[in-house]
Amino acid sequence: MIYSKEFYSILSKLFQLYSRKISFYSYTFSLLVNIPANAKWAQNGVTIAGGHGGGDAxxxxxxxxxxxxxxxQTVVIADYENHRIMQxxxxxxxxxxxxxxGKGQGNGLNQLKYPSDVLIDKENDSLIICDQGNRRVVRWFCHSSTAQGEVLIDNIRCYALAMDDQxxxxxSDEGKHEVRRYQLGEKNGILVAGGNGKGDGLNQLNRPTYLFVDRDHSVYxxxxxxxxxxxxxxxxxEGIVVAGGQG
Incomplete structure (x- = not known):
């Protein structure tokens, strides 16, 4: 099967922008699960953001x-070295x-420091941001009259975020080598992966980074x-190795 030009051009744009990870709600982009093995993709991507060299313009x-x-199809990007989220x-x-x-790196509520991930919570029209350099997860409301965020979780070496259909x-906490699940508003969360110290056992992780949660609430x-x-x-x-793990 060959998907429509519009469909695969969108996907190729995203992969070209940053190949390491794409973050979606599993239920808003669940058609990814149904892509057949013989699907074909465009051979060349199209720049949809940036592309003018590294800088802060x-x-x-x-x-x-x-x-x-x-x-x-609005793309929200964690612009790591510029300490900002771009739309x-x-x-x-x-x-x-x-x-x-975008106000320089810092720990004020109107600042970020090396943000590494972002997602949209459509239920209350807000962005949730992994503010990695400040060791916190923050929320910024899209239509707030105050240009600042609020702290959801602190004292965490967060790297990436995901949200399920509930x-x-x-x-992911790369300092504690674990992944936790939080109900919005709570501070401690429930351990869902790792948490047994740094290591390569099936019950361990060693610097977990990006995440994906499927419809069954399995965490990748x-x-x-x-x-x-x-x-x-x-x-x-304990987890199951689904890719790599051979050294």
Whole structure:
């Protein structure tokens, strides 16, 4: 099967922008699950954000990390070295908009420090941001009159975020080598992967980074320093190696 030009061009744009990870709600982009093995993709991507060299102008990015794509194809990007979150609307490839941060690195509620991931919580029209350098997860409301965020979780070496269809937030902690699930508003969360110290056992992780949560609430974890991808079924005490892990 060959998908429509519009469909695969959108996907190729995203992969070209940052190949390490794409973050979606599993239920808003569940058609990914149904892509057949013989699907074909465009051979060349199209730049939809940045592409003007590394810098801090509104038409530039500097080491973009995680991103999220909304239903209207607006792309929200964690612009890591610029300490800001950028928003690029569909069709506007000239300039993005600074949505959060962009006031220099710092720990003020109107600042970010090396944000590494972002997602959109559509239920209350807000962005949830992994503010890695400040060791916190923050929320910025899209239509707030105050240009600042609020702290959801602190004292965490967060790297990446995911959200399931019940609005539980999943956060990878590369300091504690674990992934926790949080109900929005709670501070401690429930351990869902790792948490047994740094290591390469099936019940361990070593610097977990990006995440994906499927419809069954299984968590897929990029286990960076173990060079593998792990799957942790909901409630499991250990994970399953689904890719890599051969050294």
């Amino acid at each position: 509104t038409n530039q990015l500097y080491r973009p990390y995680g991103l999220f794509v909304d239903d209207d 690029w609307k569909n069709g506007d490839t000239t300039n993005g908009q600074v949505f959060a941060g 609005r539980y937030l999943y956060v 974890v990029s286990d960076w320093n173990n060079s593998r991808v792990m799957k942790w079924v909901e409630g499991a005490k």
